[in-house]
Amino acid sequence: MDLQFTLPSRTQITNIGFDSYYQGCPGCKSKIYAVQHTSHKSVQEIGTPFIRNIHNVESKTVRCGKCGWQGSPEHPYYPKNYTVTLGVITYALKAALGTDNCSAKTIASQLHSQHHVDIDDKTVQKWIDHHQDTFLNEIGCDWDTPAVISPLISSFPSLEVTPDPPPYASKKSLRERMRSTLQAKLFLQQIQRRPSRSES
Numbered sequence: 001m002d003l004q005f006t007l008p009s010r011t012q013i014t015n016i017g018f019d020s021y022y023q024g025c026p027g028c029k030s031k032i033y034a035v036q037h038t039s040h041k042s043v044q045e046i047g048t049p050f051i052r053n054i055h056n057v058e059s060k061t062v063r064c065g066k067c068g069w070q071g072s073p074e075h076p077y078y079p080k081n082y083t084v085t086l087g088v089i090t091y092a093l094k095a096a097l098g099t100d101n102c103s104a105k106t107i108a109s110q111l112h113s114q115h116h117v118d119i120d121d122k123t124v125q126k127w128i129d130h131h132q133d134t135f136l137n138e139i140g141c142d143w144d145t146p147a148v149i150s151p152l153i154s155s156f157p158s159l160e161v162t163p164d165p166p167p168y169a170s171k172k173s174l175r176e177r178m179r180s181t182l183q184a185k186l187f188l189q190q191i192q193r194r195p196s197r198s199e200s
């Protein structure tokens, strides 16, 4: 049988309802609330070369029915002011700071061609600049990441998260490799910033 290589890519949309992640009032834990405002935003999640993966996230400003607290609780997997999920940002930081040591341009290109995420390389560079210290200190070393991320997305009824085995032999060696990568980058930046000696 001949294979058909002209299959079209498709978009998969996952709706994330407010009640699927609302943990209750931060003051009194009550889940009874009155809605003051509702909005939706579409964010890009990691996809495949053939599937664009969009999450449509519902946000609400609520007033607690018990104590009167008001606020707009956020889902940590969909950080405010980002058009992508935390998973996409984590992917980019891992590619930049891990052993692959990719440039922002390469990461943006991979996200586009392999994962159907459209983001420009300047934005990727901003993520790296803003978050690399936090990433290396808090997340980068614990690279059996499902332990970090899966609690955040466990509220998705439609998604099942099966932790992959850690891709590296030991966390310690990964931490060391990532730190040495970062140190090498900083060292190179320092060298490049040094004014070149004038030649006589």
Ligand SMILES: [Zn+2]
Residues within 6 Å of the ligand: 025, 026, 027, 028, 029, 030, 064, 065, 066, 067, 068, 069
């Ligand atoms: Zn309350």
